[in-house]
Amino acid sequence: MMRINPRRSAKISAAGLKRIVLTAPANVETPHPHKPLLTKKNSKAHVLVIAHSERGTLNDHARQTIAAAAILADAETKVLALILGELTEDLTSAGADEIIVLPELDFERFQPKLELASISAVIESVQPMHIFMPDNAIGDGDLGRRLIASQRTKTAATQVVEFDANHVANFQAGGTLLAQSALPEIILLAPNCVDAHLPFATSAERSDSTVTNQTSANQTETSNYQDLGLQTIAATEIALEEADFIVSAGNGVQNVATFESLAHALEASIGASRVAVDDGKFARDKQIGASGKTVSASAYLAIGISGAVQHLQGIKDCRHVIAINTDASAPMVKRADLTVIGDAEEIMQTLIALIAVAKLTKLKVAA
Amino acid sequence: MWRTGKAAVWSWAQLLTIPKRYFVDLHHVVAREPYIAHTHVATAGGAVAAIFLVALNYGLMHYSIVLNWAIVVATCIMFIGAFFMWLRRRKVPLRLSRGAWNRLPYSLLVFALGLFLVSLPVTSLSNGIAILAILLLLLGSAELALGIGLGGPMKHAVAGLLHLAFHPRQERFSSKLSTGLKSLNLENKEYGINKPSDFQWNQLLGFDACVQCGKCETACPAFAAGQPLNPKKLIQDLVVGLSSGTDANFTGSPYPNIPIGKHAGSPNQTIVPSLIEAQTLWSCTTCRACVQECPMLIEHVDAIVGMRRNLTLTQGGVPGTAQQTLENLRQTATVGGLDRNARYYWAIDLDVKTIQPNTPVDALLVAGEGAFDMRYQRTLRALIKLLKAANVDFAVMGALESDTGDTARRLGDEATFQMLAKRNIATFNTLQFKRIVTADPHVLHSLKNEYPAFGGHYEVLHHTTLLAQLSANGQLKLGKSDETRKLTYHDPCYLARYNNETESPRALLRSVGISIHEMERSGLRGRCCGGGGGAPLTDIPGKQRIPDIRIADASTIGAEVVAVGCPQCTAMLEGVVERPEVLDIAELLAASLENV
Amino acid sequence: MIIKRIAVLISAGRHPTSGQPRHCRNDSLALTMAVDLANSHSTELDVIHAGNPENPALANYLALGADEIKVITAEPIIENLAANLKDVDLILTGSRAENGQDSGLLPYLLAVKLNIPIVANALEIKQMDDKLEVLQFFPKGKRRRVAVKLPAIIAIHPLAFVELHYAYAREQQGKIVVLDSRSTVNNTVAENNLQWQIQPKMRKPNKLKAPENLTGHGRLLSAITSENKGGTVVNEGNSVEKAQVILSYLREHQLINF
Incomplete structure (x- = not known):
């Protein structure tokens, strides 16, 4: 019978538990606190990911695209992320081995010729096996198509909803057919077809690309396009279908004025359930649900909405659903990521007050 | 004048029908308000008698004293009638027009008085009185003559009588229902009413018959809801359009939120928007309450749909979500743009037959668009339970069912309606069934009243009609209902006014021991739920x-x-937040089956 | 510069549920915008379809305002389209088709072929001297104004504020004309080409996930903390605490920036 020494070398696992290491040497240096670091010293090839940043960070869609490249890349293939626009965040968990940042090519400016020339220069210099881009509306979908149209010998697929090392698939014929093909060279990826969570970390080293610096210096966007500026529509005027933050009222909202000031404080668009609309509290075009509008906001704050099936159909694409409700057994509570049970009016009033304080504090800090 | 309108089939012989139609059909409508009926009998009867007698006595040169006395009596009657008319005019109800119509009692009184004085067989009249009498008579006659010739209030007498003879829906007078819309010949590029002269001449005649009594206005649900529609004003606008003028002289209630005096038209000028705004036309629920009420038997809904047709067919001008709905109907043959195969998914666990070619059934159940609605599926499930309890041999249409096109037709999209109607008729032709049953009065109306024009002749029954028959002949044994709450029945327009079915639902409710507390407006005069006509x-x-x-x-x-009997009514009434419970007749009956 | 000729490129669509041929909504928006622009500037308007002239979907475009549709049947499509668009000042089309590959590439390929600029995701267009001012769609309520030199291709975004008006009478009046079916170009190099295998049956696409070598404990953990957990329900506390929970959640997920 063998007895194991209880004071043997041990390490803290990802879940924070102490695990005895049976065979490993006593001193293991883990450079990353949670995930093993994947280093690719002897890379022979590249896959290239191109994406615009927003306010210095990459959105989920862009991160999914980098993750996709990282999952497909083998031990000898480096993932090179070419970020257009400022980058202030760390990309080690995103899957990039190497990063080139071109801050002057941010999405807020329309300079398709310059962007195309810059990315073409990078492509020319690293000769990637595959190019991945998020197929989005903040410039990557447009730039990706310009790239495909200019590199006409490369195979390409857009709006890819499924792929692995061997194939890609997308919907064709108006979403009625699923078409598959071998992995092409340029891949424009639809959102949410990749799990951005990776079990490993990467080095994400920044390298200054001399190539691109040269091209951007030599090119100016005089030609065909003239950017007249980006504007943001007031949240209250955004069509519900494209609103990113919606505060929605149901039968449980008695005081429309409080509700509206909450929406104003959160800079959110206003929606309503059918009951609230029928009640005359809101205009018909605010109605969300099967017989109204289908919305896909990042945040959906449902106040006093019990959550009829038709209504839940209308919010199926919303990312974070938060509910304020008096009844904990309402269907909305099952759908919501967070539910607060209580009096809607009281909680709305309190929220408005807290938001005012938070905004004031932020203002003071900034000043 | 009405000759500017389009031709319509007619014959002189129709003039002979006037007396019967006047005293029977028209007085059915007018007699609903006895005060006015009696006043009218006295005034009009007196006037007509007096004028007739004058013509007889003086025109044919009889100069009989007896006839003269008869004239005196007739003028007295007319005077009394006109006096009561004046009495009412002192406090004019809002629905009545003012202006020239307020003058009318006086001119009629004057006429009666004048004729009375002239006819008095007293030779010793002082000159003064004689001159006064003749002046009065002239003044009164002016109202009658000019009124008829120049479009004053008395125009209704001639136009109204002629309208009775040449009414565009002759069937109305042979105690048959005539509620189906007339179809357009699309191959001949008939695209509805663009300008006043596009109406048939007998429709124009009908508009001139309007007495501006405002009964339509009182009955109109859209007017009551403050939507910009007033059927009376609409007819008067068309009168104005025919005679080239503006609506500035209109003295009744305006379209809510549309001021008077800004619109004008002429016979060959496009109606929308210079004479009538599009939103006025789109406010109508096609509930036919105005037609039901009209003492002059004017067909408002035909006029409105006629103008809608032109907007939809030539400009694609339907507002709101109607555009999407019509697209759905064209592309999926459903109102909601849904999968036709899914229409009867809710019936999967009920073991219901789906009709097959060459397999005859007694009754074909056509559920309509309501079958996609989770609420109405409860009604349909109850109905199926009842049909099974009565051992009816029935089947549903399954994926073969296309929308009847009712909504498209009401919205003026005759092309889509005809496409769907022809498609459905072709499908029906491949199937063998004795009758069609539906729980949707809109399906009932289009299949029963409008498909015959395209060669589809079927026996179509509303579920309450069939269930009442089955219950009466003992095939369906209903128990006593547990329902003890106070219950009222809402008549769907498309069942009551469009199909004259008001009794079966009530008989069924009574048969399970439910007593009905009627609302003020019920039966053929029921108020619309707001769900019709798109x-x-x-x-x-x-x-x-x-x-x-x-x-x-x-x-x-x-x-x-x-209690209701229509998916539209159910949806509309259930959309109200604080309300009584809304239950279909079928649901109430199915519950009683437990107590057999 | 005055716009003398406008061309609209339309494709055949089909209803996603019934599969019935119909107009492609995005292209219809482009058509309606083009008709409005052509009417207000009394400009010549070409409505062009590359494909089968018998397609019943084309009748929809007549009803939606096209007086005449010119159909190009010759292949390859891009080259033959380009040959017919040489002296056009403005080309409008939808940003994505509903049929075929609907890759959204066609306007870009045409722009390269014709060597003219392209602006995509257009919500509104208006003419400013020799340029066209385009309002471009960006998510989250952002919009960009871009002036583009003509001739140019503009791809219309699905959210463009245009009301479609379907009129049966126009469908009856309109004409469909087939242009010379012989190809005017010799270049038949297949470009950006992939061999697609079509699956008529719908299935949900598989999500790509990194393979993970988890320990037994890790697997257990991931099994019990599944993603489709119900949400958190907060029952306790006063309204300040409850409001604070909401605010913290919003901050945690970067849904607010204060």
Whole structure:
């Protein structure tokens, strides 16, 4: 019978538990606190990911695209992320081995010729096996198509909803057919077809690309396009279908004025359930649900909405659903990521007050 | 004047029908308000008799004293009638027009008095009185003559009588229902009414017959809800359009939110928007309450749909979500753009037959668009339970069913309606069934009243009609209902006014021991729920919603349950937040099966 | 510069549920915008379809305002389209088709072929001297104004504020004309080409996930903390605490920036 020494070398696992290491040497240096670091010293090839940043960070869609490249890349293939626009965040968990940042090519400016020339220069210099881009509306979908149209010998697929090392698939014929093909060279990826969570970390080293610096210096966007500026529509005027933050009222909202000031404080668009609309509290075009509008906001704050099936159909694409409700057994509570049970009016009033304080504090800090 | 309109089939012999139609059909409508009926009999009867007698006595040169006395008596009667007319005019109800119509009692009184004095067989009249009498008579006659010739109030006498003879829906007078819309010949590029002269001449005649009594206005659900429609004003606008003028002289209630005096038209000028705004036309729920009320038997709904047709077919001008709905109908043959195969998914666990070619059934159940609605599926499940309890051999249409096109037709999209009608008829032709049953009065109406024009002749029954028959002949044994709450029944327009079915639902409720507390407006004069004619799709804003008004009707009498028989009514009435419970007749009956 | 000729490129679509041929909504928006622009500037308007002239979907475009549709049947499509668009000042089309590959590439390929600029995701267009001012769609309520030199291709975004008006009478009046079916170009190099295998049956696409070598404990953990957990329900506390929970959640997920 063998007895194991209880004071043997041990390490803290990802879940924070102490695990005895049976065979490993006593001193293991883990450079990353949670995930093993994947280093690719002897890379022979590249896959290239191109994406615009927003306010210095990459959105989920862009991160999914980098993750996709990282999952497909083998031990000898480096993932090179070419970020257009400022980058202030760390990309080690995103899957990039190497990063080139071109801050002057941010999405807020329309300079398709310059962007195309810059990315073409990078492509020319690293000769990637595959190019991945998020197929989005903040410039990557447009730039990706310009790239495909200019590199006409490369195979390409857009709006890819499924792929692995061997194939890609997308919907064709108006979403009625699923078409598959071998992995092409340029891949424009639809959102949410990749799990951005990776079990490993990467080095994400920044390298200054001399190539691109040269091209951007030599090119100016005089030609065909003239950017007249980006504007943001007031949240209250955004069509519900494209609103990113919606505060929605149901039968449980008695005081429309409080509700509206909450929406104003959160800079959110206003929606309503059918009951609230029928009640005359809101205009018909605010109605969300099967017989109204289908919305896909990042945040959906449902106040006093019990959550009829038709209504839940209308919010199926919303990312974070938060509910304020008096009844904990309402269907909305099952759908919501967070539910607060209580009096809607009281909680709305309190929220408005807290938001005012938070905004004031932020203002003071900034000043 | 009416000759500017389009030709219509007619013959001189129709003139002979006037007396019967006048005394029978028209007085059915007028007699609903006895005061006016009696006044009219006295005034008009007196006047007609007096004029006839004058013609007889002086025209044919009889100069008989007896006839003269008869004239005196006739003028007395007319004077009394006109006096009561004046009495009412002292406090004019809002629905009545003022202006020239306020003058009318005086001119009629003057006429009566004048003729009375002239005819008095007293030779010793002083000169002064004689001159006065003749002046009065002239003044009064002026109203009658000029009124008829130049479009004054008395125009209604001639136009009204001629309208009775040449009414565009002759069937109305042979105690048959005539509620189906007339179809357009699309191959001949008939695209509805663009300008006043596009109406048939007998329709124009009908508009001239209008006495501006405003009964349509009182009955109109859209007007009550503050939507920009007033059927009376609409007819008067068309009169103005025919005679080239503006609406500035209109003295009745305006379209809500549209001021008077800004619109004008002429026979060959496009109606929308210079004479009538599009939103006025799109406010109509096609409930036919105005037609039901009209003492001159004017067909308002035909006029409105006629003008809608032109907007839709030539400009694609339907507002709101109606555009999407019509596209759905064209592309999926469903109102909601849904999968036709899914229409009867809710019936999968009920073991219901789906009809197959070469397999005859007694009854074919056509559920309509309501079958996609989770609420109405409850009604349909109850109906199936009842049909099974009565051992009816029935089947549903399954994926073969296309929308009847009812909504498209009401919205003026005759092309889509005809496409769907022809498609459905072709499908029906491949199937063998004795009759069609439906729980949707809109399906009932289009299949029964409008498909025959395209060669589809079927026996179509509303579920309440069939269930009442089955219950009466003992095939369906109903128990006593447990329902003890105060209950009222809301008549769907397309069942009551469009199909004259008001008794079966009531008989069924009585047979299970439910007593019905009637609302003020019920039966053929029931108030619309707001769901017809595509009105929920065009969604023209008003002050309040029509279903709220209807629920208020029910709440006024303290009803706790509103029984219904239509998916549209169910959806509209259930959309009201604070309301009695809304239950279909089928649901109430199915519950009673437990107590057999 | 005055716009003398406008061309609209339309494709055949089909209803996603019934599969019935119909107009492609995005292209219809482009058509309606083009008709409005052509009417207000009395400009010549070409409505062009590359494909089968018998397609019943084309009748929809007549009803939606096209007086005449010119159909190009010759292949390859891009080259033959380009040959017919040489002296056009403005080309409008939808940003994505509903049929075929609907890759959204066609306007870009045409722009390269014709060597003219392209602006995509257009919500509104208006003419400013020799340029066209385009309002471009960006998510989250952002919009960009871009002036583009003509001739140019503009791809219309699905959210463009245009009301479609379907009129049966126009469908009856309109004409469909087939242009010379012989190809005017010799270049038949297949470009950006992939061999697609079509699956008529719908299935949900598989999500790509990194393979993970988890320990037994890790697997257990991931099994019990599954993603489709119900949400958190907060019952306790006063309204300040409850409001604070909401605010913290919003901050945690970067949904607010204060």
